[in-house]
Amino acid sequence: MPISGGFYKVPEETVKIGGNAFQIFPHNARQWKAKVPDDKAAARFKRNMEKFKIDEDSAFCHSGYLINLASPKEDVWEKSLELLEKEIRICAALGIKYLNIHPGSHLGKGEDVGIDLIVKGLDEAFRRTKGTDVMILLENVAPKGNAIGYNFDQMKRIIEMSAFPERIGITYDTCHGFDAGFDIRNPDGVRKLLDEIDKSVGLDRLKMIHLNDSKYPLGAAKDRHESIGLGYIGREGFKNFLSFDEIRKIPWILETPGGNEEHAEDIKRVLEIIGE
Numbered sequence: 433m434p435i436s437g438g439f440y441k442v443p444e445e446t447v448k449i450g451g452n453a454f455q456i457f458p459h460n461a462r463q464w465k466a467k468v469p470d471d472k473a474a475a476r477f478k479r480n481m482e483k484f485k486i487d488e489d490s491a492f493c494h495s496g497y498l499i500n501l502a503s504p505k506e507d508v509w510e511k512s513l514e515l516l517e518k519e520i521r522i523c524a525a526l527g528i529k530y531l532n533i534h535p536g537s538h539l540g541k542g543e544d545v546g547i548d549l550i551v552k553g554l555d556e557a558f559r560r561t562k563g564t565d566v567m568i569l570l571e572n573v574a575p576k577g578n579a580i581g582y583n584f585d586q587m588k589r590i591i592e593m594s595a596f597p598e599r600i601g602i603t604y605d606t607c608h609g610f611d612a613g614f615d616i617r618n619p620d621g622v623r624k625l626l627d628e629i630d631k632s633v634g635l636d637r638l639k640m641i642h643l644n645d646s647k648y649p650l651g652a653a654k655d656r657h658e659s660i661g662l663g664y665i666g667r668e669g670f671k672n673f674l675s676f677d678e679i680r681k682i683p684w685i686l687e688t689p690g691g692n693e694e695h696a697e698d699i700k701r702v703l704e705i706i707g708e
Contacts, residue, residue, distance in 0.1 A: 434691070439469060439526060440476040443484040449696035450703070453490035453683040455532070458522040461496045462543060464511055466518040472679055474525045482528070486614075490683045492569075493523050495533040501553035502536025502546035502580050507693075509549060512536075516557045524564040530639055532569045532603050535581035535590065546580045551593045554593055558596040571603040574611035574655035581663055582612045584632035591633055603641035605687075606673065610665055613651045617669035626678050643684040643702070645670075659688045660698045661705070671705050 433442045433454045454639070459466035469477070480659060481491065499512040516533070523531050540544025549570060563672055575582035584602075591600050604625075606616060615621040620669040643662030647656035661667035673679060688698050 438476075440480050442477070443480040445692065446486065449692050450699040451590060451695075452486060453492075453685060454486070455492040455494050455685040455687075457496065458493045458519045458531075459496060461494070462498065463496070464498055464515055465498070466515060466522060468518065468521050468525050473627045476528070477526050488527060488529055491517065491526075491528045491530075492683070492685060493526075493528050493531045495519055495531060496508045499533065500536045501533075501550045502538045504539055504541045504545060504549065505569075509553065513556055516553065517560045520557060520564060520566045520568075521563045523566045524561070529565065530567050530569050530601070532571050532640065533560070533683050534573055534579075535570050535586070537578045539578055541578075541590045543580060543586070546578070547586065547589055547593070549648050550580065550590055554590070554600065555595050558594075565599075567599050567601050567639070569601045569603045571642070572605055572608050572612070573574060574608045574653050576611075576653045576655065582608070584628055584662060588632040591637070601637040601639040602629070603640045603642060604629070604638060605644060606646035606665060607663075608655060610646045610650055611648070611653045611655055615650055616673040617665060619672060622673055622676055622679070626676065635672055638678075638682060641679065641682050641684045642687050643670075644687050657688055659675060659690070659694065660686070667701075670702070671708055674702070677678075 433456050435456050476502055499515055501512050503509045535550055570587050573579045573581045580586050587602055591597050614625045643663045645658035645660050647658045647663055648654040649664050686695050686698050
């Protein structure tokens with residue numbers, strides 16, 4: 433959801449397009465700058481959360497695109513840590529419990545180096561924001577470039593190495609997972625996915641699903657989102673995926689192409705699929 437008009441508008445705009453959960457960027461996603469909202473702005477947002485009956489477990493922030501905690505470049509890593517700390521403080525001020533991040537890219541230095549840097553960054557951010565209860569959600573990513581987080585073993589390593597495992601959860605993105613070979617178009621594929629999540633990090637850590645179709649076939653590793661039912665996962669694929677109890681009890685966030693108008697259409701389509 434856009435925040436250009438102010439954080440306080442998000443709950444109402446969400447309900448207007450048929451939603452009951454939302455995700456926002458806590459600042460301009462393509463800039464290093466961020467500002468913690470003052471008490472007045474935060475209170476106005478919280479009042480609208482109550483007014484439009486959006487549960488606190490259904491509100492999420494998505495970290496800015498520039499953050500890369502796996503970066504071996506010291507200046508980028510330091511700036512990433514500082515911005516992540518600021519994002520956590522923004523979430524805490526707004527009463528948003530979950531901050532979604534892409535684990536990062538090791539830029540060719542290797543998975544072990546990248547994971548060590550991610551854990552170091554997360555732990556320092558948690559130390560700096562002691563007293564807040566904001567949870568970082570590691571999002572699975574498409575297996576391309578030097579990205580970390582395309583499999584759950586990598587997620588498991590980050591969580592187990594952290595000094596603050598209780599503050600780390602995960603997000604599952606259906607397009608990214610499809611890119612990585614998780615075929616959710618049939619029951620066996622969904623069961624395999626859920627079992628793998630449970631075995632590696634535990635299903636209790638799964639706090640959000642990014643519900644996106646894919647413009648490319650299974651395993652393509654392209655990371656190109658498509659509107660629900662119009663891509664290679666397809667309407668029947670989502671009908672299967674959304675039939676699982678473990679999936680139905682977790683908030684779903686659309687990151688499909690377009691703005692509010694297009695998302696309203698996607699919401700209608702999702703509701704039709706559930707009805708079927």
